[in-house]
Amino acid sequence: MIVQRFVHWRHTANSAGRADAARSVAQAYIEGRFGAAERSEAEATLTLMLDDPSPKVRQALAEGLATAPGVPAVILRALCDDSDAIACPVVRGSPALDDEDLVTLAAVGSEAVRRAIVARRVLSVRVSAAIAEIADPAVCVALLENDGAAIAAVSYQRLAERHGQDADIRGALLARDDLPATVRQQMILAAGQALAALPLLRSLVGAARAEDVTLAACERATAKLAEVAPAGEIPTLVEHLRRSGQLTTAFLLRVVSTGDIDLLAAALACLSQTAERRVMAILAGGRQKAVTALIVDAGLPVSMGPLFWAAVSVWREVAAGKRPARPEEVPQMIIRRVVADPGSREGPADTDEAARFLHRLANEAALDAARERARRLAA
Incomplete structure (x- = not known):
């Protein structure tokens, strides 16, 4: 009887009246006010409303059924195939839409x-x-x-x-x-590249300087990322850095100077194709020749051996409590160790460049420490 009454009534009702009827029938349906026999008739009435020429009626129906469980799939899918104003409330709220429905809707x-x-x-x-x-x-x-x-x-x-x-x-x-560490590092690099490309920055400091500054910032951010990344993500991150050409001598010097031995070991293991356990043993207790051989196997110049040996030696002493030091003081200690080594002073030009890079790292560490003290005082 519900269907027959509705069919006769809708020919004389205006769109506003039909929209009110759609809301009422939908509300009664989701509240379970129809008996078992009437429920199938109510569903048939709702189905007829899907063909109403007025979008107001179909929108009222969509809004009434949007968040209700147990709505027949054929009705929901028809509403989802309607205009955006009608489909979106259902798509956004219906618990009756499954993953297959949502994937299809995303596609089409x-x-x-x-x-x-x-x-x-x-x-x-x-x-x-x-x-x-x-x-x-x-x-x-x-x-x-x-x-x-x-x-x-x-x-x-x-x-x-x-x-x-x-x-x-x-x-x-x-x-x-x-967010996986590899993707986070990609976004760090993308942000740095976007910054380096800014016309204002390039006009202020020059294109080369802009690229140097942003590259250094990306290296620092990557090193800090590795410090907080879950241990299980470090090998994947290192492989990503290797494939993208970011495991450079400068990056590895930054890593060793800040004492991130886990990241250094993973990087050297990746580059040298040596078991990470073996690499860690060399870094923890190996002699200078073993550390230098590891550096060479990783594809770094042999002239970098004394610098890495100095850094590893300093961190061993700090870790053992033989040389108390704050982390920001370690890069300067490494520099003093390198300067005191006659072999490193007589090295080729790339050694001098690496030493200048270590000086820059020491300045960065001192500035970071000063900023942190200033923030603590201001808090």
Whole structure:
């Protein structure tokens, strides 16, 4: 009887009245006010409303059913295939849509529909992967800002590959606590490259100086990233740095001067194709010849051996308590050790360049320490 009454009534009702009827029937349906026999008739009535020529009626129906469980799939999918104003409330809120529905909607829907998908309270890894693969930067930012979105490492990588040059994407990626260290380092590098390309910076300090400054900042940020990255991610991070050409002598000097022996060991193991346990044993207790041989096996010039030996020796003494020192003091101690070594003073030009680099690291460490003391005093 419900269906017959509705069919006769809708021919004389205006669109506003039909919209009110859609809300009422939807509300009664989701509240369970129909008996078993009437429920099938109510579903048939709702189905007829899908064909109403007025979008107001279909929108009222969508809003009434958007957050309700147990709505027939055929009704929900028809609403999702309607205009954005009608589809989006359902896409955003319906608990009855499964991953298959959402992945399909992500593939064929508009950007507005994709925004509705990423606004859902919870998103599975599969749905997040679909969004990461096809959505524009604004939608991907919304995905990253959704704390209820489960995102796999491969999807983070795709986001970085597709939109890594977008500043908003970089910021949203870096704000994720579960971002893999490799992707975080890629975003650090992308941010540095964007900074180096700024016309204002290049006009102020020159193109070469801008690139040097941003490269140094990226190296520092990468070294700090390695300090806080989970131990299980370090080998993957090191391999990423190797493949991208970032495991340079300068970077390794920065690592050893700051005492990140775990990262240094992983890097040297990767470059020299030596077991990390063996590398760690050499760094912890090996003689100068063994350390130098390791440096050479890693592809560094033999002239770098004395510098790395000096750094390793200083950190051994600090770790053993033989030479009390604050971390920011260690680079200067390494420099003094290098200067005191006659062999290092007589080395080739690349040794002098490396020594100048160590001086710069010492200045950076002293400045960082001064800034930290100033912040503590100001707090």
